[in-house]
Amino acid sequence: MAIKRPEAPQLDAIFATVDKIHRAEKRLAALRQQVVQEARALAEIPDKRLRIEAGFYAYWFAPDVPATDIAIGSTGKPHPGKLLKLAGPVSVGVPCNRCGEDLPIRSRSHMKEVLEQARSGPSSLPRYRLVCIPCQNALQEEALNDRMAECDAWDARQRELAKLSYAEFLQTPEFEETRDLHLWWLADRTHALECETCNADTSLGMYHKSAGDEGGFSDTILLCTSCRDALVAGGKLAGPPCEGNLILPELLASFLEAVRAELSY
Ligand SMILES: [Zn+2]
Numbered sequence: 001m002a003i004k005r006p007e008a009p010q011l012d013a014i015f016a017t018v019d020k021i022h023r024a025e026k027r028l029a030a031l032r033q034q035v036v037q038e039a040r041a042l043a044e045i046p047d048k049r050l051r052i053e054a055g056f057y058a059y060w061f062a063p064d065v066p067a068t069d070i071a072i073g074s075t076g077k078p079h080p081g082k083l084l085k086l087a088g089p090v091s092v093g094v095p096c097n098r099c100g101e102d103l104p105i106r107s108r109s110h111m112k113e114v115l116e117q118a119r120s121g122p123s124s125l126p127r128y129r130l131v132c133i134p135c136q137n138a139l140q141e142e143a144l145n146d147r148m149a150e151c152d153a154w155d156a157r158q159r160e161l162a163k164l165s166y167a168e169f170l171q172t173p174e175f176e177e178t179r180d181l182h183l184w185w186l187a188d189r190t191h192a193l194e195c196e197t198c199n200a201d202t203s204l205g206m207y208h209k210s211a212g213d214e215g216g217f218s219d220t221i222l223l224c225t226s227c228r229d230a231l232v233a234g235g236k237l238a239g240p241p242c243e244g245n246l247i248l249p250e251l252l253a254s255f256l257e258a259v260r261a262e263l264s265y
């Protein structure tokens, strides 16, 4: 049985891109051929010394080009050993991004790795920086210290939160953050912001069903005031209801609007 291609624009998109990939691969193969010719054209440099120097430079800084073609172009011999011998002993290096010392390059494949790393991203980001081994160790140490300091700060903040009354906790950025996450999650899931028990959409507030282990409160729930009162009477809510639980209708409206804007993309 022959397989019939179903009508679906998604399939069209897939095949259009596959087609582009094939064309790009052809173009890439042509460029590889071209650069080989260009390496061999080093032979056209009339001055012998310049020809060797150019070949030597291409050998190290154009590691994508086959060494044999560079060698043929600059020395007429396919083995780069002659080229390297003619060029004399030179230390090839790329400066360390941190201390400026030359990074020792061990081989042409190492050079390729280093150049690719330099091309692949901004040098301001540590993982894209070309750094020498001592600087690498120093950067790792700095990153570790930063993480430890973050952990310490987090622990200290948890201890602070544990000392707050419920009303005070409701004024913290931590509460705001969990409240907003909960609102976003609800709006995204139900496309509405309503009491999670009776679906009322007025006098809403964010409450907590339990007190957290390490201070603060967890298990948020969006409730109208009458469902809240019922849960408070049944001892099902953590913390006495406060002004801080209530959410302004404007805030709810802005969440719904933001979720709708996102959905319409
Ligand atoms: Zn360094």
Ligand SMILES: [Zn+2]
Residues within 6 Å of the ligand: 195, 196, 197, 198, 199, 200, 223, 224, 225, 226, 227, 228
């Ligand atoms: Zn309700």
